[in-house]
Amino acid sequence: MLNKPIEEIIVQNGKEIGVKSEGQIARCKQLICDPSCVKDRVEKEGQVIRVICILSHLIKNTSDANSCQIIIPQNQVNRKSDIYVCMISFVHNVAARGKYTAIVSTTVETKEPEKEIRPALELLEPTERKFVSISDLLVPKDLGTESQIFISRTYDATHVFF
Template sequence: MDEEYDVIVLGTGLTECILSGIMSVNGKKVLHMDRNPYYGGESSSITPLEELYKRFQLLEGPPESMGRGRDWNVDLIPKFLMANGQLVKMLLYTEVTRYLDFKVVEGSFVYKGGKYIAIASTTVETADPEKEVEPALELLEPIDQKFVAISDLYEPIDDGSESQVFCSCSYDATTHFETTCNDIKDIYKRMAGSAFDFENMKRKQNDVFGEADQ
């Protein structure tokens, strides 16, 4: 492993991966590391189902009624990508779209019988966080298993201009990644000293979709 890099990125959450890709596309030499043996950090996907139970310290494990554990793949922070949102533009810019397939959500469906996963989240405002999501949980009854987690929200108090250490913010309770993209743009501006070039991103987007139309 080389000893000198332009940028060292710690963590493989979405924010860190996008920033790593942007810096690499811009010609920077990037070292990307994670303390965990899996990708994604707080936004990782967990499989099999047994690992989800372990993460929430439910030692009894999933019941047989849940089926095979490897048939489950649970996103810890499931969100939608807005078709014309910032994240799609950033993914196009970093050229990872050559490894991705996008699928349009065609509608809403009601499930009967077959098992399913639903997530209710909110920004905590009282001393009883679980009670705050009760209206949402009541809509999901009956519930076979409930996983409850409370995550602190962090944001940097230093802009990193002197230390050259740039910290990201925690994920929030919104259902898409627009606030995460705003955080990415803010970190980029603090690192590079200038705003991210969306015009360049737009040109790349036109090139990609233009090629697809031919």
């Protein structure tokens, strides 16, 4: 049942036995889903800020690499979490010729998350466009072994590195 809305998760005797979508029931022994499907079974563990930047140049001091990954260690920027930068380019067919896409991400630690990623954004300057998003980091409340509802975590700040 990919790309279908979940109307209801059918639970009997504490165990998941099926999913109702568009009036149909798909019976199953286990449910594997992301947190958006079962908001009452997840909790917020924090937030992640992501900034997608469009560049017209390579990142300085990267040996003119068309792609690279940079980790800014937490202790170098007085943080609890590292800052991650991933840059890919037109060579990878993800941008127009002569353009580069960089993604900056980190775990939010303050009420001013955009200031937290400033060290990474300074590496990328000048940027043509920036798209900023802040999303909740959701985790399952339990392992799912009793209910047979197995829930993934939302993407953390390191997701572009795997």
